[in-house]
Amino acid sequence: xxxxxxxxxxxxxxxxxLAGMLALTALPAIAAPVLMxxxxxxxxxxxxLPIDGAFAVTWKDCxxxxxxxxxxxxxxxxxRLTGMALTGxxxxxxxxxxxxxxxxxxxxxxxxxxxxxGADGVTLEAGGALGVLRGLATLRQLVETAPxxxxxAYATIDDAPRFAWRGLMIDTVRHxxxxxxxxxxxxxxxxxxxxxxxxxxxxxxxxxVESRRYPKxxxxxxxxxxxxxxxxELVAYAGERGVRIVPEFDVPGHGGAIAETYPQFxxxxxxxxxxxxxxxxxxxxxxxxxxxxxxxLLGEMAGLFPDAYFHVGxxxxxxxxxxxxxxxxxxxxxEGLASKxxxxxxxxxxxxxxxxxxxxxxxxWEEIAVTGTVPKNVVVQAWQTSNATAHAVRAGHRTIVSxxxxxxxxxxxxxxxxxxxxxxxxxxxxxAEAEKGRKLSPLMAxxxxxxxxxxxxxxxxxxxxxxxxGGEAPLWAxxxxxxxxxxxxxxxxxxxxxxxxxxxxxxxxxDLYRRLPTVQDQLRLQGLQDGDAQARMAARLAPGGAEPxxxxxxxxxxxxxxxxxxxxxAALRGQKIVQELNALADAAPVDSLVARQxxxxxxxxxxxxxxxxxxxxxxxxxxxxxxxxFQAVAKGRSALEAALPISADVAALAKAGLQAMDxxxxxxxxxxxxxxxxxxxxxxxxxxxxxxxxxxxxxxxxQPPADLIIKIGPGVRALLTAAR
Ligand code: ACM
Numbered sequence: 001x002x003x004x005x006x007x008x009x010x011x012x013x014x015x016x017x018l019a020g021m022l023a024l025t026a027l028p029a030i031a032a033p034v035l036m037x038x039x040x041x042x043x044x045x046x047x048x049l050p051i052d053g054a055f056a057v058t059w060k061d062c063x064x065x066x067x068x069x070x071x072x073x074x075x076x077x078x079x080r081l082t083g084m085a086l087t088g089x090x091x092x093x094x095x096x097x098x099x100x101x102x103x104x105x106x107x108x109x110x111x112x113x114x115x116x117x118g119a120d121g122v123t124l125e126a127g128g129a130l131g132v133l134r135g136l137a138t139l140r141q142l143v144e145t146a147p148x149x150x151x152x153a154y155a156t157i158d159d160a161p162r163f164a165w166r167g168l169m170i171d172t173v174r175h176x177x178x179x180x181x182x183x184x185x186x187x188x189x190x191x192x193x194x195x196x197x198x199x200x201x202x203x204x205x206x207x208x209v210e211s212r213r214y215p216k217x218x219x220x221x222x223x224x225x226x227x228x229x230x231x232x233e234l235v236a237y238a239g240e241r242g243v244r245i246v247p248e249f250d251v252p253g254h255g256g257a258i259a260e261t262y263p264q265f266x267x268x269x270x271x272x273x274x275x276x277x278x279x280x281x282x283x284x285x286x287x288x289x290x291x292x293x294x295x296x297l298l299g300e301m302a303g304l305f306p307d308a309y310f311h312v313g314x315x316x317x318x319x320x321x322x323x324x325x326x327x328x329x330x331x332x333x334x335e336g337l338a339s340k341x342x343x344x345x346x347x348x349x350x351x352x353x354x355x356x357x358x359x360x361x362x363x364x365w366e367e368i369a370v371t372g373t374v375p376k377n378v379v380v381q382a383w384q385t386s387n388a389t390a391h392a393v394r395a396g397h398r399t400i401v402s403x404x405x406x407x408x409x410x411x412x413x414x415x416x417x418x419x420x421x422x423x424x425x426x427x428x429x430x431x432a433e434a435e436k437g438r439k440l441s442p443l444m445a446x447x448x449x450x451x452x453x454x455x456x457x458x459x460x461x462x463x464x465x466x467x468x469x470g471g472e473a474p475l476w477a478x479x480x481x482x483x484x485x486x487x488x489x490x491x492x493x494x495x496x497x498x499x500x501x502x503x504x505x506x507x508x509x510x511d512l513y514r515r516l517p518t519v520q521d522q523l524r525l526q527g528l529q530d531g532d533a534q535a536r537m538a539a540r541l542a543p544g545g546a547e548p549x550x551x552x553x554x555x556x557x558x559x560x561x562x563x564x565x566x567x568x569x570a571a572l573r574g575q576k577i578v579q580e581l582n583a584l585a586d587a588a589p590v591d592s593l594v595a596r597q598x599x600x601x602x603x604x605x606x607x608x609x610x611x612x613x614x615x616x617x618x619x620x621x622x623x624x625x626x627x628x629x630f631q632a633v634a635k636g637r638s639a640l641e642a643a644l645p646i647s648a649d650v651a652a653l654a655k656a657g658l659q660a661m662d663x664x665x666x667x668x669x670x671x672x673x674x675x676x677x678x679x680x681x682x683x684x685x686x687x688x689x690x691x692x693x694x695x696x697x698x699x700x701x702x703q704p705p706a707d708l709i710i711k712i713g714p715g716v717r718a719l720l721t722a723a724r
Contacts, residue, residue, distance in 0.1 A: 032153070034518040035141050037193055037498035038506045039159035048144060048151035049117050051082060053091030056121075062098035064129035066240050074136050080525050081143045082150035092152070093121030094139075101127040111195075112160035117142060117152045127160075133242040134159070134193050141522065163421065163470030165400055166500035167196035167246075168493055170485065171408075173203040173257075174477035175581075176224035181485050183237055188490055188528050190241040192497035192519070197238060198246045198311060198472060204256025204281065209247075209304065213296050220257035231304045246363070247305045249298060250313025252283035252347055253321070265290045267328070269321040282321045285347040286331040295354045302358040309379065312351050314364035317344060345371040352378055366451075369397055381472065385428025385454040386419070393460060393467040403427040403454075405473040405496060407488060408480060409695065410560045412591040413495040413516065414509040421471045421500070428454025429695065437696060443572070448696060471500045479565050481581045483537070487530035491520040492591060513596045520593065530589075537587035541640060545633035549584070549640065551626045554594040555650055556708040558585040561698035563691070564707045572699060584643050585707035595711035602657070602718035605664075613661065616719070620654040620661075623712070627651035643706035652681045653716045660716075663723035670723040678720060685710045 030044040055078075057071045071094075079086055101109035110128035113135035124135040138159065142152045168189065170177055186197060201208045206221030210228050218225035226234070235245045259266040259281040269280035283290050302310055319340045322328045328343070337343045344367070352362045352375050363379040366388040372395045380397040382388035383406075392399040404419030404427030419426045429437070434453045438445040460468070473496040480488045495512055524531055538546040538553060558564050564585050570577040598619055605612040630647040634640035656678035663670045670678075689709050691701030704710075 037501035053089030055094040165470030167472030169198040169474035171477035216261035248311035253317035310360035314368035390424035548629035599715035602715040606722040624654035660719040660723040
């Protein structure tokens with residue numbers, strides 16, 4: 001059931017838009033402020049409310065203890081967004097009314113809100129405390145800072161989320177993520193209305209939460225973990241911001257940390273099959289001891305995390321880790337379990353019962369539901385393909401969609417943005433790709449399972465759609481260290497927030513990229529450190545000479561689909577390495593907004609808008625000149641020297657862009673020689689772009705120098721078309 005828009009039961013504000021509406025016909029179109037996620041409905045009128053001091057906040061029917069703190073945070077953010085000094089002067093009124101949504105109803109009704117800004121001040125009516133937080137997030141985005149002073153745009157916004165579950169997942173195991181870093185992500189989540197932070201807390205490399213019952217667990221791997229007090233603090237911090245923490249302790253597979261510290265409960269795969277078999281240790285499903293261990297351990301963890309949902313993993317258990325053990329075979333025979341999947345389902349039935357006893361609803365990755373025999377109230381997280389969403393909801397499970405949203409694959413925002421959670425045929429390898437891939441090598445044939453292939457499926461019925469709770473964008477951390485988390489998640493996570501919050505029809509990628517730079521800047525003003533981290537990494541790569549490094553970084557991105565994971569690439573060759581995450585590809589933005597802005601300008605220029613020429617030329621001249629400066633700082637620094645061919649190609653493209661503009665403005669074609677030279681560079685970078693365009697195939701392609709993809713190709717191509 002969709003939440004009813006509040007407008008149907010709230011009085012129209014009396015003060016608003018009369019003057020503005022009358023003027024509307026006479027005045028030019030209103031330049032609406034950038035909102036992300038786009039609200040369900042926004043009406044703009046001419047005029048803006050000066051922010052000339054602190055809000056005078058009044059509350060009606062809002063007893064929630066989170067709200068006074070939310071108002072204080074709003075005030076702090078207003079100072080950061082506007083650059084105003086705190087004077088003690090009273091500014092505009094902010095009248096907040098909470099209309100309690102019915103308890104136990106659709107959770108989206110509590111998040112609904114109506115925000116109006118007019119000459120008399122701001123009013124915010126919300127379905128509940130969460131709706132107040134969502135409305136205040138929108139209010140921050142209405143701030144405009146044009147002189148003579150900061151203002152809020154006049155607006156009436158009626159809004160409610162499309163999906164109740166709008167999540168990010170952070171892997172804290174492959175690289176430990178500090179509490180401060182997690183809090184910064186929660187801060188940013190609140191500002192774009194994301195509401196679930198799923199923390200992946202156990203895996204082969206570590207167990208990240210202090211256990212008092214099994215204290216050896218947190219010594220596994222590098223021994224980094226959060227204390228129980230820290231987890232309680234984090235849960236409270238997130239809760240104040242309308243973000244739920246859902247913990248994941250991955251069983252029975254991804255069990256290395258348990259195997260290292262409590263081996264009596266685990267089995268190892270006798271002969272690891274291939275380089276992808278990081279999946280070779282799992283809990284022993286045949287022993288009662290194992291379930292006692294899980295009852296005590298997960299019960300302890302359940303006490304730390306108040307959310308009703310508790311994630312038990314369930315992904316990627318290799319067949320051999322169980323089936324190669326004679327006692328497991330004997331157990332299956334005795335219990336009448338015909339397959340590893342049946343044994344797995346039996347395991348998860350027991351885990352779900354244990355967690356029910358501890359008051360939790362279980363979530364598991366899609367493998368948990370393959371046999372259709374786990375309880376229907378288990379929530380399934382679809383990840384390998386969009387088909388998995390259809391399989392799970394058709395088996396009656398509520399489902400969270402992550403297929404298509406893996407931010408660690410380092411795809412641009414538009415790639416993830418294109419997938420609708422309800423499109424069950426969208427994400428995954430195509431059948432044609434599967435056929436081609438399986439012919440490439442025996443290893444590809446082994447790893448390219450049917451579960452990775454998305455076949456065209458009929459659309460979901462409305463009842464099936466109602467089982468889709470929403471979406472979640474995971475950030476696995478094999479190649480993401482703590483300092484990289486902000487830039488690995490943002491601003492792409494804001495695009496995900498829009499996908500999960502806004503109406504389905506909001507899906508124009510050009511408009512997404514038009515708005516993202518503003519959203520990125522607003523998040524930075526409010527504390528996000530994606531840009532700072534990049535500058536810090538550039539400073540480490542070239543102390544005293546970081547500037548040309550930063551200029552280059554703005555125009556490139558890392559190779560995608562795990563092509564930059566050198567540990568996996570080495571394992572495929574039978575080697576083991578440690579990958580330091582100190583290269584240019586680690587520092588580069590995942591999605592170059594500078595290149596996107598350049599592309600938009602170049603396309604406008606090619607379409608005849610010569611007003612773009614000055615800005616285009618200024619950029620191209622800087623980029624052309626950067627190569628000599630980059631060469632100077634790269635000398636003797638191998639991490640930078642690796643990128644010399646990339647820097648040279650950027651300069652060559654910049655030169656080609658300038659030549660194309662010269663030709664276009666002289667009304668002449670580009671010389672054949674110049675065109676041929678430009679096409680050669682464009683072809684080279686297109687080949688490098690293609691080499692990591694698809695999962696698995698990315699391990700076989702020839703990757704670019706320094707794992708860097710040049711992103712200004714489409715813009716330069718647009719300029720070449722202008723000079724025909
Ligand atoms: C997963 O990515 N293994 C859920």
